[in-house]
Every structure is written in structure tokens, then in C-alpha cells.
Amino acid sequence: MTAPGRSPGPRPLLNRRLAEFGTTIFAEMSALAVRTGSINLGQGFPDTDGPEEVREAAVRALRDGRGNQYPPGPGVPELRTAIAAHQRDRYGLDHDPDTEVLVTAGATEAIAASLLALVEPGDEVIALEPYYDSYAACIAMAGGTRVPVTLRPRDGAYVLDLDELRDAVTDRTRVILLNTPHNPTGTVLTRAELAAVAELAVERDLLVVTDEVYEHLVFDGEHTPIATFPGMRERTVTIGSAGKTFSFTGWKVGWVTAAAPLVTAVRSAKQFLTYVSSGPFQYAVAEALALPPSYFDGLREDLRAKRDLLGSGLAAAGFEVYRPAGTYFVTTDIRPLGESDGFAFCRALPERCGVVAIPNAVFYDHRDAGAPFVRFAFCKRVDVLEEAVSRLKGLAAS
Secondary structure (H helix, E strand, O other): OOOOOOOOOOOOOOOOOOOOOOOOHHHHHHHHHHHHOOEEOOOOOOOOOOOHHHHHHHHHHHHOOOOOOOOOOOOOHHHHHHHHHHHHHHHOOOOOOOOOEEEEOHHHHHHHHHHHHHOOOOOEEEEEEOOOHHHHHHHHHOOOEEEEEEOEEEOOEEEOOHHHHHHHOOOOEEEEEEEOOOOOOOOOOOHHHHHHHHHHHHHHOOEEEEEOOOOOOEOOOOOOOHHHOOOOHHHEEEEEEOHHHHOOHHHOOEEEEOOHHHHHHHHHHHOOOOOOOOHHHHHHHHHHOOOOHHHHHHHHHHHHHHHHHHHHHHHHHOOEEEOOOEOOEEEEEOHHHOOOOHHHHHHHHHHHHOEEOEEHHHHOOOHHHHOOEEEEEOOOOHHHHHHHHHHHHHHHHO
């Protein structure tokens, strides 16, 4: 028995599955932004709220007493119906809102619940590297083994090597974890690439979990859900979110759409995570999904202009810029500035220029592969981006 006042030991308190994960880089860099008074282009959240009518829908739900107590476990019927309509009207995917739609606490919980439900200890999960940092943690919590397939820079963009993907599949592979539009590179997988992934999944009897939270933020090309390809509906878990599309990231409303057996499996894990969340906001997101096409078109064009503003400014400051086809983010190479260590560069940048960015190496298993790359977010007001560009000009002169 441990003596009073003494710490338990010598066994580490954090289990070995999570031992490699410390405080996220986003917390570190956001704290640095506050301490230095810098412009935070690190974490991907807008600095303005979304549509007023959507915010008022949340207020109305609060006042009307809708969602102030526990909502139904799968999500409120109005939102599940709206999600099903969104998938049908945009992509021709028919889902039963009662059995094939599940509302989650943001996309992050949807990813966690999907992997916890579908992955057994020892199963391999292929993820496109660099990847959103929660992917690695969720695979670890599920007891899986992550197998990175690296998107590599070529001709000003990041490209998936389909041969490398095929070679990564083994008899232990259970899931391909996709992300398109892709964070952090901004890659939007083409129909031909998705068709090849679908063919591989069918051939090797694999499940696909696909993170499509940036589906409405595509500037070049088009977003095509992999669930629309032959043989994929019954083996694909599609994850969406309201945060990026409607600029209410703090509401944490996400969802899963899939065939009923897959949704049942994911719900079995999700019910022991948050169980339910975001009650009044679910009603507001249901109304948001019914906004006219002009809203989604306007959002995309606004962010396209901001992408071009920041991208041009970064190029003028001396970065090599990889033009993103989608998302909130632009990846840069710092080697033209005489730098090679993204961590050191990002930790020094606030003092040098008053701007915060994220080192892409945190999104890699083999951090050397991402060492010279740095990610900036452009989901900010135009005046903020213009000020950031002005401050970054000093890099070219130094």
C-alpha cells in the first residue's frame, strides 16, 4: 500500500499507448501567441462567427427549452434528417436518418469512436501522412498500429503515391483512414485517386474511415465522397462537421454517416465517450445545413481570396508555398529562408515577426520528413492576414 503523501511508482502514470503524446503543439503555440501578442495563424479556427441566422437558431433553441437536457443518443431527429438530406442532395448518398446517421461531439469524437469500435489490438490502420494529430492518438487508444503513407511535395502540391499505398496493405490491415480535403497539406484527392483507393479496399476487404470536414472548402477540383464508389457504401464510415463549414468551431457538432451495421458499431463506442453533447446547437446546425447554395459558394470564394492573399504574402517573404486545393491551411517550405528546423523556426517566429505558425513535423511519424515544412492558417479576417503578411516581409530582408 502506498504510504500517505507519497506518489505511486515506479510505474509511469500514463499508459504506454499514450506515452508518446504530450501536450499538443496547438496548445504550446497558442500560449506563445498570447504571451508575445502575436497573430495566431497556427490553430485552425476563424476569428469571426458564422451566419447570424444560425447563431440566432441556437439562441431560439435555448429559449424554447430544446436541447437543454440530454438529447437523444444518436442526435436530435431534426439534425439527423438534415444530415441525411445533405448527403442525398449533394452526393446522391441515401441514408436512413434513424439507423445510418450518428451525431457526435465534433469530428474528433467521430474519429475516436470509429477507430475504437472498428480496430482490434494489433490491427493496422493506414493513414495519409502528414496527418491531423488526433489520428495517431486515437489509433493508439484503440490498440492499433498506424502505418503512414506519405503525401510528398511535387510541382507545388502534395501527391499520393498509389503504389506506396498498395504496398502498405498487409494481412493485418483493417482500416484505411482517409482525409480529403487534407489537413495540413490542402490536397484534394481526385476521382481517379479515390477510385484506386476504393478498388484496393474492395479487393482486400478493408474498411475506410474518411474525414471530410473540409468538404465545402474546395478551391481547385471537386470533393467526391469515397462512399459513392462501387462497393464502398457498405465499408465506409464518412465523418462530417459543422465547425469548419459554419464557423462555429466551439459548438463541437460532428456526425457519422454509414451503413446501419457500421453506425451501430460506432455508436457502441461513442455512447461511452460523451454519450450526448451540444443539445441546442444541434437544432441550429440542422437549420444551417438547409442554407441556400449561395452561402456555401460565398464561404468558398471568401476563403479562396484569403488563401491567395496569404499565399502571395508568404511567397514574397521568401517561403516556398504549396498552393492548397482546399481547407484552411497553406504549407510552406522554410529552406529558401536558410532554415531547416520547423520547430525552432516556429518557436522563434513570434519574437522575430509577431506571427505564430505550426511545424508540420508534428504531423509525421518520421519527423525528419516534415522538418522543413510549416503550416499557416488563413481562416482569419482580411485585415489580420494583411498585417501578418506585412510582418512576415521582414524575413525576406533578414
